Amino acid sequence: MSPQTCSSRRALLLEGVRDTVPMLVGAAPFGVIFGTLAIAAGLSSATAIGMSVLVFAGSSQFIGVSLIGAGTALPVLWLTTFVVNLRHALYSATLLPFARDWSLAWRWPLAFWLTDETFAVVEHRFRTKGAAGGQWYWLGSSLAMYGNWLLWTVVGVSLGQSLPGLANLGLDFAMGATFAAIVAPQLKHRPALGAAVAAGVVAMLGRGLPYKLDLMLAALAGVLSGLLLEQWARRKEQAA
Amino acid sequence: MNHWLAISGMMLLTVLIRASFLVFGQRLAFPEWLNRALHYVPPAVLSALVVPMALAPAGTVDLSLRNAYLPGILVAALVAWKSGKTLLAIVVSFVVYGLWRWGLLPG
Incomplete structure (x- = not known):
């Protein structure tokens, strides 16, 4: 070496x-x-x-x-x-x-x-x-x-x-900000934006679900939406 | 209950799921549609983590001015979108979040 x-x-x-x-x-x-x-x-x-x-x-x-x-x-x-x-x-x-x-x-x-x-x-x-x-x-x-x-x-x-109050200190914001900063530039392509919106909506609706199933369902909804939008854009391109 | 047995089982299941695809290496090639689908995993998962934190940091939807997570996360996303600089976006969003939470709105 x-x-x-x-x-x-x-x-x-x-x-x-x-x-x-x-x-x-x-x-x-x-x-x-x-x-x-x-x-x-x-x-x-x-x-x-x-x-x-x-x-x-x-x-x-x-x-x-x-x-x-x-x-x-x-x-x-x-x-x-x-x-x-x-x-x-x-x-x-x-x-x-x-x-x-x-x-x-x-x-x-x-x-x-x-x-x-x-x-x-x-x-x-x-x-x-x-x-x-x-x-x-x-x-x-x-x-x-x-x-x-x-x-x-x-x-x-x-x-x-x-420790009372430890969960309410708001330190978890650091994680949210990093995730947001990583994801935002990816959303310039419409299918990726669609994937993010679909996942965000499902995650909001599924907040009460146990076992992190909300996250899993949101991920699947997002991936599916992205694929469908991509397919749709491609078809429109071919038709034009 | 034997706690070490419980933990060993949890360890095994966790590492097996995390290694589920990685462990195949070159022996596993995805069909084209699956490769395309996997491109949407990061935007989908990260949005699923961020959106509830921004809109409902304590579990219930909070669109009031007291919710510092919302402006902080919006700023992180906007700065990253405009500049493409992750670290800059995080630092600016920390400042906004900190001021919003402990500066602008005392009590």
């Missing part, structure tokens, strides 16, 4: 970390809240932290500890985890074209770390700047999210009690 490729790898890794920083701010309060909730639900410090180390999926961890606290049977817990995480299969499929040629030793760990936040950051980067050396960028984003999640879980576990 030449020193030059070594430094460019480090540069890519650091860019991945840098582009993920706003997401870290947004995820921090959830890490703390998760830690406190896990203790309140009867998990030991070790199992609470262990869940963040091994599962590393915010929404499923929240639902998981509440089900464990309620003494839910294991098959129900696992089925719920499966449904809550279904959207990640869409991310896996969307990123495959960029990651096709990477070794399994890369693809397994990067898949383990594939969160909503890292998906948004990494997909944006690959689409706009190409995926050359992208494993290092993805790794940087992943390690930042992972380290951040573990750190704030430990903080929550050691506090062991809920």
Whole structure:
């Protein structure tokens, strides 16, 4: 390995970390809240932290500890985890074209770390700047999210009690702003705009649905709308 | 209940779903229509995450002036749309959100 490729790898890794920083701010309060909730639900410090180390999926961890606290049977817990995480299969499929040629030793760990936040950051980067050396960028984003999640879980576990007002601090805005800034420039093509509008409407209508089904339904509605609009535009072009 | 068993199952399911397509690598080529469909996953998913946060940050629809998420997220989207600079858009939106929440409307 030449020193030059070594430094460019480090540069890519650091860019991945840098582009993920706003997401870290947004995820921090959830890490703390998760830690406190896990203790309140009867998990030991070790199992609470262990869940963040091994599962590393915010929404499923929240639902998981509440089900464990309620003494839910294991098959129900696992089925719920499966449904809550279904959207990640869409991310896996969307990123495959960029990651096709990477070794399994890369693809397994990067898949383990594939969160909503890292998906948004990494997909944006690959689409706009190409995926050359992208494993290092993805790794940087992943390690930042992972380290951040573990750190704030430990903080929550050691506090062991809920902090009133933490959820209302509004730090999650950082995540919303980043998602908005990433998505807006994509909406200059009409089918993509249609996909976004359809997904937004379905997400609003489905807010009360359990298991993150609102997100899954919204994603499917958006993709379908985008495809139909694209088809329609193509047909009009051919007719003209 | 054995908590470690519960967590192991959750870990297995989560990583299997996340690896579901990635793990196939070169052995999986999508048909053309599916490739086109996947282009709409990012705008669809990100909008599905952002729109409820902007319009109903606390769960119920809030279009009042007290909802700082709405102007903040609109500014993030507008600046990114105009400039194409993600970081600039985020920083400007933080300022707007912060002023709106803690500056303009005390109490």
